[in-house]
Amino acid sequence: MLITLRHIQKIYNTGEVEVKALNDLNIEIEQGEFVAIIGQSGSGKTTLLDILGCLSHPTSGDYWLDESHITTLPDSELTTIRNRQIGFIFQTFHLLPRKSALENVQLPLMYAGATRLQQQSRARELLTTVGLHDRVNHHSNQLSGGQQQRVAIARALANQPALLLADEPTGNLDSQSGSDILSIFEELHHQGQTIIMITHDPLIAQRANRRITLLDGRVLADEPTESPKEPMLQEN
16 A cells, blocks of 8 residues: 555644644555545645645644655655655646756756766656657746646656645646646556546546545545546537
């Protein structure tokens, strides 16, 4: 089992008010699954993503990632896990605007201690994988939104992470670009990559192989998605 969450609670205290963002959450995710976490605003999706990405500690409960008991580790070890085992993809891309696509993808490799030759070779390979072999020297302001998100995916894959976390990855894209990004996720899933995607859109969640629905910090439903993966177009 790649991910195990046991009795996870996350409580925020705002003055005299106590808010349970996550309430006794129990989830298991196997290596190679493509999981969509879906729910309305305030359901706990972002809080769960922060805990899965080792960006936040639960108030109580246990989190294991690839046999590491995350909830017992110091911040220094969590930083290493984030850099080496987790790839992040955000709605707003978070690319460095003064760096080329190649340089953006090289950054995690640089921090991991790869040589410059290794950085460039791996970055070019990944940009080719996401269909940007002809855009390696373009800066982000020279790329469309869909292309920027492809660079972000390549960057997230740089250190061969065990887990890929995507937070509303199509939220800033038109429908065609969004579908193209989801197709990349599907191909990565077929290659064995574990992907957890946060979304509020049921049609996007349908592209995953498993859908976990949150409501008020609890798991409301946990079920496989139905095929076909591609939303069907109605004929006029």
